[in-house]
Amino acid sequence: MTKAIFITGGGSGIGRAVAVLFAARGWRVGLADVNAAGMAETAALLPAGMATCHVMDVRDRDAWKTALADFAQASGGRMDVLFNNAGIAAGGPLAANSFDEIDRVVGINLMGVVNGAKLGYPYLKATPGSCLLNTSSAAGIYGGPGIGIYAVTKFGVRALTESLDSEWAADGIKVRTLMPSFIDTPLLAAGMAGSNRTVRETVVEGGLEITPVQEVAQAAWDAVHGDRLHTPVGKTARRLMFAARWMPGGLRRSMKKRGLGR
Numbered sequence: 001m002t003k004a005i006f007i008t009g010g011g012s013g014i015g016r017a018v019a020v021l022f023a024a025r026g027w028r029v030g031l032a033d034v035n036a037a038g039m040a041e042t043a044a045l046l047p048a049g050m051a052t053c054h055v056m057d058v059r060d061r062d063a064w065k066t067a068l069a070d071f072a073q074a075s076g077g078r079m080d081v082l083f084n085n086a087g088i089a090a091g092g093p094l095a096a097n098s099f100d101e102i103d104r105v106v107g108i109n110l111m112g113v114v115n116g117a118k119l120g121y122p123y124l125k126a127t128p129g130s131c132l133l134n135t136s137s138a139a140g141i142y143g144g145p146g147i148g149i150y151a152v153t154k155f156g157v158r159a160l161t162e163s164l165d166s167e168w169a170a171d172g173i174k175v176r177t178l179m180p181s182f183i184d185t186p187l188l189a190a191g192m193a194g195s196n197r198t199v200r201e202t203v204v205e206g207g208l209e210i211t212p213v214q215e216v217a218q219a220a221w222d223a224v225h226g227d228r229l230h231t232p233v234g235k236t237a238r239r240l241m242f243a244a245r246w247m248p249g250g251l252r253r254s255m256k257k258r259g260l261g262r
Contacts, residue, residue, distance in 0.1 A: 004075035006030040006068065008058050008116060009086035011038025014135065014183060016045070017217035018083060023050050025221075028078075030071035032056050033086070058086045058112030064119045072123055079123035081224055084116040084157075085135040094148045102149050109153035117164060124173045131174040131224045134161050138181040138237035142244050144255050158230065165229055176223040181236035182210045211235075 005022050009015035010031030016038075019029045023046040031039045032054040039053040052074045054067035072079060090097065090105045113134055124130040140158040143151030158177055165175040211234035219233045232238045243251040 001076065001078065002026065002028050003080040004028040004030065004071070004078040005081040005083060006032065006071050006079060006120070007083040007085055008032045008056075008112070009135075010042055010053075011035040012042070014178075014180070014213055014216050014220075015083070015085045016042045017213040018085070018220045019051070020045050021214075021217040021221060022081075023047055027080075028075050030054060030067070030075070032058075032067050058084075058115060059107045061115055061119065064115050068119060068123060077123075077126065079120065079127050079130060081131045081133055082116060082120040082124060083133045083135075083220065084113040085133075086112055087135060087153075090150045091146050093146060097149055105149050106153055109150070110156045113157050113160060117160065121168075121173075124168075125171045128172060129174075130172070131176060132161075132164065132168070133220060133224055134175070134177045136161070136177040136179045136230070138179055138232065138234070138240050140177070140179055141232070141237065141240045142251060142255070145258050162229065174224075176228070177230045178216060178219055178223060179230055179232045179237050179241070180211065180216050180219075181232075181234035181240075183213055183216055183234065 003026070005018075005027050007015045007019055007029065010019055010029075011033035012035070015031070015033070019031060019042050023029050029046060029051045031042055031051055033039045034055065034057050036053070036055050039055070043051045043053055052071055054070060056063035056067045058064070087109045088105060090101060117132055120132065124132060134157050136157040137150070137154040139147050139151040140154035143155065158179075161175050161177045168175060216233050219231050223231045232241045240251070
């Protein structure tokens with residue numbers, strides 16, 4: 001039977017790249033996003049009849065229930081992978097972040113993942129060898145200056161993954177995270193609070209690399225089919241993971257210098 005993956009944030013960026021790669025390898029794809037036009041563009045890149053589109057906000061639990069039920073009907077009940085990927089970028093010092101912005105980032109990046117995990121669980125449990133794949137971030141490895149609220153959500157995704165990896169083992173469900181650094185997606189166009197610069201401009205000015213989105217898609221495939229709990233993607237993520245484990249003092253000093261230099 002054809003395997004099936006349900007992808008939030010499927011209208012662009014990482015979600016689109018993962019949809020294209022999995023569909024090319026014979027998987028049925030469910031695309032979920034608030035952006036109907038973006039999903040239609042993604043679906044047009046996939047083999048005919050292999051995708052369904054579900055307009056939804058990951059903060060809306062009723063929308064989750066409807067989308068998952070509709071996708072399960074289309075897939076014959078299979079949910080081999082639920083890819084909790086939808087997220088938004090946010091930057092700038094905490095003092096410059098509005099409470100509306102904070103609530104929106106936490107609602108989408110963290111609670112959206114919690115909603116997907118809880119409501120997707122029955123479908124994953126019913127599909128042997130299934131996997132919950134969550135998009136965390138390099139910001140879930142170490143929280144640098146100017147990304148505090150974003151890092152809070154990504155550390156939360158990491159913690160949820162670690163908890164569920166143990167909690168759901170008896171059900172035969174794998175739980176994994178992707179931890180990308182700076183990926184070439186529309187999220188890099190987001191503005192930094194308290195600044196007139198975009199995330200992309202800040203990354204370039206900092207001399208950091210921007211990783212092609214196709215590299216994340218392959219990492220998603222490897223994570224689903226491998227045994228690694230957290231998969232860093234991009235040089236920055238891999239360096240952060242190394243430094244956080246082996247050089248925590250040096251990493252802390254480096255982050256303080258960046259904070260003083262903002």
